[in-house]
Amino acid sequence: IIRKALTAAGELIPDDISMDIKRLPPIFISYQWGSQKTVLKLKENLEQAGYACWMDIGQMGGGDKLFAKIDAGIRGAKVVICCINKNYAQSDNCLREVHLTISTSKPVIPLQMEKQTWPPEGVLGPIMSEYLYIRFYDRKNNDANYWPTDKFTELLGQIRYHVAPDPDMITQQYYN
Structure with a gap:
């Protein structure tokens, strides 16, 4: 039942994992699974922005x-x-993703998803101390999303520095 549901959702990991790297999405989102609901919302908005x-x-x-x-x-x-x-800062899996990202010289955009010290405490601290982060957690004036609108705009600007949006993906909300 689970396999059938996952297959229908397109999330099943196939036995043949050979992937054409040129066809992979240009943005990889690294997160700790406990924040999946918020990150899925972020992914949805990024895709609507192209x-x-x-x-x-x-x-x-x-x-x-x-x-x-x-x-x-x-x-x-x-x-x-x-x-x-x-939780991200304490996750071995997230740390592995960060190490691979750094070792492959991929650009990193850190989003601070909750109030915490910067750089984060622990093993991740020395790595992230080299990066400017986007404070992405203030909900005071924006009930529609987890993040403030101006911070999402800042994120789009940083992404645009590395990759152009796909015009065919952009929804009316993000045309301006």
Whole structure:
């Protein structure tokens, strides 16, 4: 039942993981699975703004195949967005993704997803200390999304520096 549902949703990891890196989405979203709901909303908005994204959806096994897909996703990306919260900073899997991103010289855009010290405490601190982050968590004046509108605009500007949006993907909301 689960396999059938995942296949229908297009999220099943195929046995043949050979991926054409040139056809992978230009944006890889790295996040800790506990914040998946918020990150899915971010992915949806980025895609409406014209940027195809790849993110690992779910904790449904996958093992080495999942790690291989994540590896290919990072290597094929033009830019990696790191959605950092306290759990992200303590996650071995997220740390592996950051290390691969850095070692493959991919541009990193860190999003601070909750109030925390910057750089984050722990092993991730020395790595992230070199990057400017976008404070992406203030909801005071914006109930529609988790993030302030001006911060999403800032994110789009940073992404645009590395990759142009796909005009065919842009929805009316993001034409301006």
